[in-house]
Amino acid sequence: MxxxxxxxxxxxxxxxxxxxxxxxxxxxxxxxxxxxxxxxxxxxxxxxxxxxxxxxxxxxxxxxxxxxxxxxxxxxxxxxxxxxxxxxxxxxxxxxxxxxxxxxxxxxxxxxxxxxxxxxxxxxxxxxxxxxxxxxxxxxxxxxxxxxxxxxxxxxxxxxxxxxxxxxQISRFLVSYGGLDDIGLKPGETVIVAPATGQFGSGAVRVALAMGASRVIAMGRNEAALKQLSTLNDRVATVKITGDEKADAEALKKLGPADVFFDISPPMAAGSTHFKSAIAALRHSGRISLMGGVQADMSFFYIDFMHRNLSMKGTWMYSRAQIFNFIKLIDSGILPxxxxxxxxxxxxxxxxxxxxxxxxxxxxxxxxxxxxxx
Known part of the structure; x- marks a missing residue:
């Protein structure tokens, strides 16, 4: 026609x-x-x-x-x-x-x-x-x-x-929905979002809340942006990335243990300590979603990863089916x-x-x- x-x-x-x-x-x-x-x-x-x-x-x-x-x-x-x-x-x-x-x-x-x-x-x-x-x-x-x-x-x-x-504004949220849905984020779970102070990271915080996360831990270096995220909902907690891998991991553990770590790091974050800090804060059988743009080799402690039964999945964008499921969150008003x-x-x-x-x-x-x- x-x-x-x-x-x-x-x-x-x-x-x-x-x-x-x-x-x-x-x-x-x-x-x-x-x-x-x-x-x-x-x-x-x-x-x-x-x-x-x-x-x-x-x-x-x-x-x-x-x-x-x-x-x-x-x-x-x-x-x-x-x-x-x-x-x-x-x-x-x-x-x-x-x-x-x-x-x-x-x-x-x-x-x-x-x-x-x-x-x-x-x-x-x-x-x-x-x-x-x-x-x-x-x-x-x-x-x-x-x-x-x-x-x-x-x-x-x-x-x-x-x-x-x-x-x-739908597009910025849709990207993170693809990754969070791919690793099966469930209502009542705790998710770490890092870095959460960019447009896609902050979008992931909102999407995780809409999907029913009981707690969303937003990580980042920008303290003003973290403070703003903390006002979204009383289910949002924040942890500043200090560069001290162990101290940041301990700060995350006090708010967890976490079920999911959602990473959406930009290319310049290749050397950031937050990867290992967030992985260390995951509970047994925790899941990791990689949706960032880092172009570098990353390392993790093999035996720890295996003993804790952790799983990792990379997701580039989202599927057509996920788009229609996501639109339901918008139509219903759950994600305003x-x-x-x-x-x-x-x-x-x-x-x-x-x-x-x-x-x-x-x-x-x-x-x-x-x-x-x-």
Whole structure:
């Protein structure tokens, strides 16, 4: 089914990491089998976007291409095999695109082509262009329907009263949900989140609470951010990372023992002592989730790991099934968004404002969201 699409649309294009992004006009994509064309309403700007697109983080992606991230949009047109998606429908555009014939081929749309030949092929071809555009083409399975009446509707009519920009906060929580769900976090358990003072780490604290954790121990170096997290709920406790491995482990044990250690460390945390401190604070049969970006060898004491029956699992992003389960937490109000949850949209920029958007995102607090609204 096809609605009236404009002949052309505007989008940001990256030609080289050594040149500024450019706003250009492109032919508007047309829908085909397996995909939909979506009018982008608001797209997330992650805190380190500037470092991705200037080459500092050396993420692999084709050139030229249209960058982007997870976004909120409206279906503009669908391919002939769409069975439920219809023009006008509000959707979450999930940036995690997988090969249909090989689900291990994964790209992050507009961010990275992953680490396999299959991922390179996906991003170099059909899914080269992402969401920093007025219109984008996305796989049908990555267009996640949202209950517009519930999420955007007036509270007096049973709605949540969120804005479209508030819904962009979903993506930061969804990432940690994938890891916490993968290791089976259960209601009543104690979970250590480290480092918890970044946007994804603080998001993990909120998600763990929504999943029913009886205690969430937030670790980090930023004392102001830890203090802010402690005000979320009386089930949140904090431990500062001091660099003293044993002392930090003892501080954690006094609040535990913990059932789960959720790690979402950035690349610069490779030498941090918190890994061993948190592992030492786990109870027998404790579980460890790795979702960070550390690019280094890590060590642990083999016999201790074995005797305590510990398990470790790495998770990159989340599954489609997990997205739908997570959306239930949002629809139900168990995991609130927007100002009622202390979350704010600190910047909304058009395509021409991309540089200011990246700068604003790099300085944004843990509870702030920055979006590009084409």
């Amino acid at each position: 096809t609605s009236q699409l404009p002949e052309t649309h505007r989008a940001l294009q990256l030609i080289s990491t050594e040149e500024p992004l450019q706003v250009k006009s492109f032919q508007t994509p047309q829908p085909g089998p397996g995909n939909a064309v979506v009018r982008v309403l608001a797209a997330n700007v992650i805190s380190y976007s500037g470092e991705v697109y200037n080459g500092k983080r050396q993420y692999p992606f084709p050139r030229p291409f249209v960058p982007g991230s997870t976004a909120i949009g409206r279906i503009a047109a669908v391919g002939p095999d769409a069975t439920t998606l219809t023009p006008g429908q509000l959707v979450l555009l999930d940036c995690t695109i997988r090969g249909r014939d090989d689900p291990t081929a994964i790209i992050l749309s507009g961010i990275a082509q992953g680490f396999t030949e299959g991922g390179r092929k996906l991003m170099s071809g059909e899914w080269r262009n992402s969401t920093y555009a007025e219109y984008t083409k996305f796989p049908l399975e990555n267009c996640i329907p949202l209950n517009e009446q519930r999420l955007l509707g007036s509270p007096s009519a049973g709605g949540m009263g969120y804005s479209v920009e508030d819904l962009c 968004l927007g100002e009622k949850a202390g979350l704010t949209v600190s910047g909304k920029f058009g395509l021409e404002g991309w540089q200011e958007a990246f700068e604003t995102a790099s300085k944004a607090g843990t509870d702030e969201t920055v979006v590009i609204a084409p």
